[in-house]
Amino acid sequence: MNSFDVVVIGSGPGGYVSAIRCAQLGLNTAIIEKYSTLGGTCLNVGCIPSKALLASSHHVEEMGHFAEHGIEIGGDVKIDLQKMIDRKQTVVDQTSAGVKYLMDKNKITVFEGVGSFESATKVIVTKADGTTETLEAKNTIIATGSKPSSLPFITLDKERVITSTEALKLKEVPKHLVVIGGGVIGLELGQVYLRLGAQVSVVEFADRVIPGMDAALSKELTKVLKKQGMKFYTSHKVQSVVRAGDLVTVSAENKKGEIITLEGDYALVSVGRRPYTDGLNADKAGVKITERGQVEVNDHLQTTASNIYAIGDVVRGAMLAHKAEEEGVMVAEFLAGQKPHINYNLIPGVVYTWPEVAAVGQTEEQLKEKGIAYKAGSFPFRALGRARASSETDGLVKILADATTDEVLGIHMIGARAADLIAEAVVAMEFRASAEDISRMSHAHPTFAEAIKEAALAATDNRALHV
Structure with a gap:
């Protein structure tokens, strides 16, 4: 049986950074990742690919302002969406390969498969072919991240009614993209396709977009995006999302009880993310999961099992890659006997x-x-x-x-x-x-x-x- 000082479950920014810091501090470290590429949501279907598409589409937008700088370009601008998607994937592949290099450099053992607990000190890795391997873990760090949330009445067919994952690899620019949720993900991906020629409508339950941020920022961003052509329906509660062929109909009700109906060829559901603990078998290790689906932790990010810790999207707090990284470093340093801290404010x-x-x-x-x-x-x-x-x-x-x-x-x-x-x-x-x-x-x-x-x-x- 393989024995390690630390086993990290999940190779997203929190997980792989935590593993690196553990290794730097002299701890014999392993990391488990169920997918064939390292980097988790952020690197594969989140932060990095979305920024790649934002960069590509930003160039398209900038071209519309060239004339005022005295730059004339003849002919129509042609958009090759597939080439943009391919470039995005190249960036993702390079970044993921960089994480693999860091694992090798720091002598971190990588296991590909699903990590689950057999007990507080034993972690089973179930590989794609069904075979298993048991790891002896003096300490374990849960870094399993999050998945896109939805609404109970919405059927995500991942073709026309999609999440951010599918929005990163569309085969065509939507004619009308209806975005359900005016948070970070919806606005970023909405702007990508707005720049590429789509009509974009955002439906938000709160009375303003990015409702968790200062109202002055929300007001200014709304003004600017409206100027760019994005349409907003704030204070609207989505009632139904129905697909019929290539048509998706979204119905929403405002506070006056009035119903609006938006018809598009795609609906992007971006109503937040949920902690991902599926298949972890946390109960076998004595790790408590809260009613909100989060792993319960104390101020040291220690779970209800004293030798098991949890970081990132799977615990309380903002779901941010850099927050997960800071938490990963803090746990590693705590395990090494140091006294780190994080000012979450x-x-x-x-x-x-x-x-x-x-x-x-x-x-x-x-x-x-x-x-x-x-x-x-x-x-x-x-x-x-x-x-x-x-x-x-x-x-x-x-x-x-x-x-x-x-x-x-x-x-x-x-x-x-x-x-x-x-x-x-x-x-x-x-x-x-x-x-x-x-x-x-x-x-x-x-x-x-x-x-x-x-x-x-x-x-x-x-x-x-x-x-």
Whole structure:
């Protein structure tokens, strides 16, 4: 029987990063992955492939603005969707191969098959051919991730009524894509096909899209996407999704009881994700699964079985790849006797539409709910020289700071390169910077990052310089 200090079940960003850190710390480590490629949802059917398609479709969108830059291109633009999909797959394959290289480099043993518990110290690997192998595990880390959720009355045929997985490999650009759910996944993939020529309608139960983020970001993103041609039906509850041949009919009811009917050739169901513990046999190891389907953990991410830990989408908290990575590292270091920590308030959230949306810390709505006195400062991208030079004037940066101490409590932004700019906000808040601290930092000119400095100035006695 193979014996290991640590067995990781699942090779997504949380799992493989945790395995690497365990190996770095001298622990004999194995990782189990049921699919033939490493990387989990993020690398294979999530973060990486969606960003590849967003990049390809962004080029199409940019071509529509070439003329204003004095660039003339003759003839009609031709879109080869299959070539885009093929390029996406090449990026996925390269990235997955990179994870395999890291496993080999760090001498991590990889087992292909489904990992399940026989007991708290024995993990069975069931291979595709039905054969099994038993691993002796001093410690186990559950990193099995999540799967797309649906609604009870929706039949996902994965042809016309699809999830994000199928949306990443369509054979044609939809004529009318109806997106059910106005969260990150729905908006990102909706924008991909909007750029490629599809009509896109988004149906959202909440009163605004990206409802978990600051309302100012939701308002600005909605305005920009409407300008691009996307249609929104917020405060609408989907009642039925019916397919008849190539036609999908989505019916939804608003708060007044009025029914709308949208007819499209595809319906993308993007109503969130659920923790994936199918086939894990957690009960055999004494691991408790909550009513929400999550693995129950304490502050050290330790399950109800003392030698078993869980990380990422399968436990409480935001379902983010980088959150899973941080948790994977924390567990590895805890097992090695160190005292790591994670400040969950400082894990940023990003929407990779264009303009990008990013945020860290508390929203204005959360501060109001908690009764925390705060001051706010915002600055529009249109007032930036770099933004005008780049024709990227949509967006803003908003900074929330404690009314008494001036400590930054939240930074929210929408605009070009927001996904990268948010790192400055995380660093500042990690070191408990005040709005004035940020306002006195020199920011290179002309850059998009100047919007952060100006928003900090606006939050500090309303003294932004360029508005």
